[in-house]
Amino acid sequence: MPAEAYLSRGVSPTKDDVHEAIKKQDKGLFPGAFCKVIEDIAGDKNWCSVIHADGAGTKSIIAYLYYKETGDASVFKGIAQDSLVMNIDDMACVGIVDNIILSNTIGRNAHRIDKQILKEIIEGYGSVIDDLKKYEINIAAAGGETADIGDLVSTVVVDSTAVARIERNKIIDCDNIEAGNVIIGLASFGQAVYETSFNSGIASNGITAARHSLLSSHYRKYSEAYSPTIKENLVYGGKYKLTDKLPNSNQTVGQALLSPTRTYLPVIKNLLETKDNGICALIHCTGGAISKSKNFGKSITYIKDNLFEPPAIFAAIQECGNIPRKEMFQIFNMGQRLEIYCKPEKADAIINAIKKFNIDAKIIGRTEKSPDGKNKVIVKFKGEEFIY
Numbered sequence: 001m002p003a004e005a006y007l008s009r010g011v012s013p014t015k016d017d018v019h020e021a022i023k024k025q026d027k028g029l030f031p032g033a034f035c036k037v038i039e040d041i042a043g044d045k046n047w048c049s050v051i052h053a054d055g056a057g058t059k060s061i062i063a064y065l066y067y068k069e070t071g072d073a074s075v076f077k078g079i080a081q082d083s084l085v086m087n088i089d090d091m092a093c094v095g096i097v098d099n100i101i102l103s104n105t106i107g108r109n110a111h112r113i114d115k116q117i118l119k120e121i122i123e124g125y126g127s128v129i130d131d132l133k134k135y136e137i138n139i140a141a142a143g144g145e146t147a148d149i150g151d152l153v154s155t156v157v158v159d160s161t162a163v164a165r166i167e168r169n170k171i172i173d174c175d176n177i178e179a180g181n182v183i184i185g186l187a188s189f190g191q192a193v194y195e196t197s198f199n200s201g202i203a204s205n206g207i208t209a210a211r212h213s214l215l216s217s218h219y220r221k222y223s224e225a226y227s228p229t230i231k232e233n234l235v236y237g238g239k240y241k242l243t244d245k246l247p248n249s250n251q252t253v254g255q256a257l258l259s260p261t262r263t264y265l266p267v268i269k270n271l272l273e274t275k276d277n278g279i280c281a282l283i284h285c286t287g288g289a290i291s292k293s294k295n296f297g298k299s300i301t302y303i304k305d306n307l308f309e310p311p312a313i314f315a316a317i318q319e320c321g322n323i324p325r326k327e328m329f330q331i332f333n334m335g336q337r338l339e340i341y342c343k344p345e346k347a348d349a350i351i352n353a354i355k356k357f358n359i360d361a362k363i364i365g366r367t368e369k370s371p372d373g374k375n376k377v378i379v380k381f382k383g384e385e386f387i388y
Helices: 016-022 059-070 073-092 115-133 207-214 217-221 253-257 265-272 289-295 312-321 325-331 344-355
Strands: 047-055 100-108 139-148 156-167 182-187 279-284 300-304 336-342 361-369 376-381 384-387
Touching: 047 073, 059 073, 059 156, 059 207, 059 253, 073 100, 073 115, 073 156, 073 265, 073 279, 100 115, 115 139, 115 156, 182 300, 182 344, 207 253, 207 312, 253 312, 265 279, 265 344, 279 289, 289 300, 289 325, 289 376, 312 325, 325 376, 325 384, 336 344, 336 361, 344 361
Parallel strands: 100 139, 300 376
Antiparallel strands: 047 156, 100 156, 182 336, 182 361, 279 336, 300 361, 376 384
C-alpha cells in the first residue's frame, strides 16, 4: 500500500522508482551492504571505499520559513548537520566511523538565500565536525560548491558527499542478518550526551508530509516554499504556526521540526571498538522508515512488536494530516532511527553501552525465516498489525 500522504505531494517514501532504475547496476563488492562498497580508491586490495551522497531534503524549506517569519538565520546551522548526518550515519552501517572526507554542495536561489544564510550553513558543517572530534571521529572538510541556480531552485538545497576507506575485513554486511537475531532499536528523541538541546526525533525523512500536515495555510503566501504541482488542498493544510507550542511537548512546532538529525556515530564507534561485540548488521531507518529493513537480508521476516511510543511530533503529524498509522511507520522513523541486529546473548551488553550516551535503546523485535523466501516486515503496535 503506497503512502498517500507522501505520494500525493510528489514524493516517494520507499523510492520504488529509484530501486527499479538501479536494479541492473553493479551492487559493488558487498551486494548486501547498507551502502555500496567499491574497490579501494588507493588501490590496496585489502581495503575498499565508500562514496556516499545525501542531503537535508526539504527540511531547508522549514528553516527558510522560520527565517522569513523571525529573521533568525541561525536555524540553517542545523540544516548543515542534517545533510552531514544523513551521509555519515549511512556509512556507519557498513562500519565506517572515522577518517571521512566531506564535500558539500549548496544550490540556492540567490534572490532569497543571502550571504548570511550561506555563512550559517557553512559554519554549521564546521560545528558538527568540531563536536565529533571530541569523540575521536575525524572528518576532513574538503570544500564544496555553491551554485546559484534560481531557475531550478526556489530556495536552497543543502547536500553533501562523503568519502572514506575501510579494511575489507571490517565491513558490516546486512547479508549477515539471519533468523534468530534480535533487533535493538535506538531512540531518535531525547537529549544524548553530545547534544545541546532536546531532540524531537524528526530527523530528515518525511519532511514534506510533516510540514504540509502540521503547518497552516498562513504559509501559502510563500509560494516559493511549495511545488505548484501539488493540489491546493494538500498545501500547508495544518493548524499550527512555527512559533506555536507543540502539544505534549516543551518545544514549539518550529523547534521540533528543525531538531537537527541525531548522529549515532559516537555510539557506533564505541560499540565497534569492543572486541566480540556481536553486531551482525546495522540499518539506518531513513527512506522507508520502519519498513526499510525489508530491502536487506535474504528470506527474512522482520517482526517488530515492541517499538517505542512515538514522540509528540509524530502524534501531531498523524492527527493533523489524518495519516493512517500504517503509512506513518512507512514514512517516519516514529522515534527509532537505527536498528542493530545481533545474537540474543549480546543484546544486554549492547543496550547498556548505548544507554551510557543517554540514548534510550531496547529490543524492539526479532527475525525469522520467511517461508516464502521473500523479505517482509511485520509491525505490531497497539493491537494493530501492518505488513510491508
